[in-house]
Amino acid sequence: MRLGLVGANSDARRRANCYERLPDVTVSGVVTPNTDPDWAAARYDDVTALVESEVLDAVDVCDPNTARTQYEMVNVCLDAGVGVVCRPPIADDLDEATAIRDAAGRGDVPVLVDALHRFARENRDAKEAVDAGEIGESTTVRTTRRLPAVGSSDRNDAAAYDAFLRRALSPDVARVRWLFGDIERVYTRIGVDEPSDNGRLTHAVVIARFASGAIGHLDVRVGNRYDRVSTDFEYSGTEGRLSYGSEEFAALDVAATTSFEPGVTASLRRPRPSSDLYDRHVEHIVASLRGDTDTVEAVDETVETLRTVVAAVRSSRRGVPVTVAEVTV
Incomplete structure (x- = not known):
């Protein structure tokens, strides 16, 4: 190949x-x-x-x-x-993303979506735990991601700001949609480095309501261009909690209330993410291109993730909640 x-x-x-x-x-x-x-x-x-x-x-x-x-x-x-x-995001707007999706459905030429987050061991372990019911019915989804300032996030440059925020939010929205399903409504609050609200974006918090009824808090913090990306998450449910921190913790923690002693938590320590993340991901890409396996994230899913991200960006500008279903272009 x-x-x-x-x-x-x-x-x-x-x-x-x-x-x-x-x-x-x-x-x-x-x-x-x-x-x-x-x-x-x-x-x-x-x-x-x-x-x-x-x-x-x-x-x-x-x-x-x-x-x-x-x-x-x-x-x-x-x-x-x-x-x-x-x-991801595969396009700058929904019209372009839909065109890519339609093109992917025609002919024999493969169109794949990079879904690196699905190959990170902490996310795979979290997916297995959530699907197995280890935390029960999900109630609260919290994520914090710190990333370097790459590209313009100045609100005076509307196009550059929107593009920056789309790229910043896409990984987290894709990950939580994969784990917990569709998001119905979002409300985005932002912080900038000038009191006029027209400076450089320093952080964004998206409050998300999932179709399941769970509430999400997706926090993105922008440092300087030399900072490295780090990720924390805490997923809570009626039966327990999952937590992970790429800097603070050595592994994924699973705290679950046992049926034998209500209120007592049991911790399950899982291995720290291994260094072969990219190898596993690239192996899957090659297998998908060869037709040996299905791609882990369909283009349709990516379009819906972009729809949610666009809703979050619009909310940041309007200062009000935005329903994802109302985003059509």
Whole structure:
């Protein structure tokens, strides 16, 4: 299998290394402005040049923050008969996302969605625990994610601000929808570094009401460009609680009220996430491209995640709750 990559960030390099470790997989070309001599693959300035110059099975868009939108890059690949792996959010608006979904349903060219969060061991363990009923009926969903300031989050630049907030919220919304189902309504509060409310975004909190009745608190905090991403979560239910912190805790904690002694909690320590996260993820991508397995996240699911994220962004601007169903464009 011959692949192309789009991206100049560390994620693209990590993906390339994972692909190269797989048998019969070659990274033939990379779209990047970098002139790093360590890239063994040919370098291109644009995805069009990549698909016209190389014989490829698929292109993995590792970093969609390029001169062309991801929607444009998907169309270039599909027009060339080349499969594509998209990074959520898959488009800037619902019209583009729907067009990608429709294109994915036509022909034999695969369109996959990057779902890295589903391969993180803490999330997989949480999914197993929730589905097994270890916390009972979910009641409260709390997540906190800290991320570096990459790209503009200045509210004076409406387009850049909206794009930044979409990218910041997408991973958390995708993860909690996977774990707890659809979200019906969102209310987003934001903080900025200037009292005029027109400065740089420093944090956003989305209060979400799930269709199940559970309430979510999704907290995103923006540091400086050199900060690393960290994630905490606490999922509570009628029978117990799941908690995890990538910095503070050594493992996923499961505290469950036992039926023998009400009010007494039992903790189950599960292994810390292993370093093979990207390897497992890339192996699945290759298997999906070959048709050996189904993709873990369908494009339809990604469109609904984007709909929820768009509702959250609109709420941040309006200062009022927004119902997800009312977001149609």
